Amino acid sequence: MGKVLSIVSQKGGVGKTTTAVNLAAAFARRGLKTLLVDVDPQGSVRYGIGLRKGADTRGFADYMRGARTLREVILPTAMPWLRVMLVGTVTDGADHSDYQSHVAASDLLPRMLQAASERCDIVVVDTPPGLGPITRRVLLSSDRVIVPLQAEPLALQTTPQILRSIQDVVKSNPGLTLDGILLTMFEAGNPSCERTVTYVREHLPGGMVFDVVIPRSTALAEAFAAGQPAVVREPADAASQAYVNLATLLADRLTRPAE
Numbered sequence: 430m431g432k433v434l435s436i437v438s439q440k441g442g443v444g445k446t447t448t449a450v451n452l453a454a455a456f457a458r459r460g461l462k463t464l465l466v467d468v469d470p471q472g473s474v475r476y477g478i479g480l481r482k483g484a485d486t487r488g489f490a491d492y493m494r495g496a497r498t499l500r501e502v503i504l505p506t507a508m509p510w511l512r513v514m515l516v517g518t519v520t521d522g523a524d525h526s527d528y529q530s531h532v533a534a535s536d537l538l539p540r541m542l543q544a545a546s547e548r549c550d551i552v553v554v555d556t557p558p559g560l561g562p563i564t565r566r567v568l569l570s571s572d573r574v575i576v577p578l579q580a581e582p583l584a585l586q587t588t589p590q591i592l593r594s595i596q597d598v599v600k601s602n603p604g605l606t607l608d609g610i611l612l613t614m615f616e617a618g619n620p621s622c623e624r625t626v627t628y629v630r631e632h633l634p635g636g637m638v639f640d641v642v643i644p645r646s647t648a649l650a651e652a653f654a655a656g657q658p659a660v661v662r663e664p665a666d667a668a669s670q671a672y673v674n675l676a677t678l679l680a681d682r683l684t685r686p687a688e
């Protein structure tokens with residue numbers, strides 16, 4: 430039985446999708462059977478994961494409305510151990526409210542995650558920004574959660590909200606563990622960035638913030654634009670190495686026998 434690892438944040442644009450794509454690829458490179466699931470109707474995963482040109486954009490939303498089977502929406506990638514479930518054709522429309530209400534009202538999302546975790550070592554879930562009904566549903570079905578936090582002063586304001594929401598979900602899903610807060614887009618030498626990191630480490634309980642910090646790197650966005658995870662395209666880049674180190678730490682935790 431594999432684990433479901435979700436990537437969530439209150440604030441948008443903090444590096445959730447970048448983290449989900451690169452962690453999933455780094456897990457797959459270690460030989461872990463990995464499924465990356467996108468439930469965000471923005472559908473960004475589709476551009477960065479390296480699907481073949483002209484590949485079908487069917488996905489979870491199409492499965493949920495009965496237009497596709499589960500098997501049909503699990504797509505291969507260029508990596509042997511990595512499969513992906515896109516959010517689907519819902520991305521092509523401007524209005525995502527039907528999709529959101531459908532996810533909230535049906536139990537297909539938890540059932541799909543359960544079925545996926547039975548077939549994989551790890552299921553990585555990329556979520557929309559905020560703690561709306563989709564993200565709540567994902568958290569209710571997750572074993573672990575990572576919260577990316579952009580290393581900038583504004584990010585701190587939303588941290589208590591997300592931690593409270595996770596604590597709230599734990600009441601209904603006691604199996605959920607906060608793996609950690611992941612500082613992203615860190616710029617060494619930038620005083621505001623450095624102050625934020627110091628403040629976060631001083632004010633949050635020890636162990637809650639990963640020692641690994643993701644540096645700001647153009648390689649991440651460039652790889653995404655080229656349709657490849659940076660850990661594959663630019664493995665020597667500092668941000669890629671940080672993601673690989675994080676994947677090593679997480680894989681070790683996930684595969685360690687329960688104490």
Ligand SMILES: Nc1ncnc2c1ncn2[C@@H]1O[C@H](COP(=O)(O)OP(=O)(O)OP(=O)(O)O)[C@@H](O)[C@H]1O
Binds near residue numbers: 438445446473649650
């Ligand atoms: N470490 C980094 N260094 C430089 N750019 C980054 C880094 N992480 C993410 N980015 C860039 O920042 C932007 C937002 O990242 P991303 O899409 O991963 O955030 P997100 O949290 O998924 O956003 P949303 O909330 O809209 O889903 C993207 O253009 C991405 O390429």
Ligand SMILES: [Mg+2]
Binds near residue numbers: 445469473555556
């Ligand atoms: Mg995203």
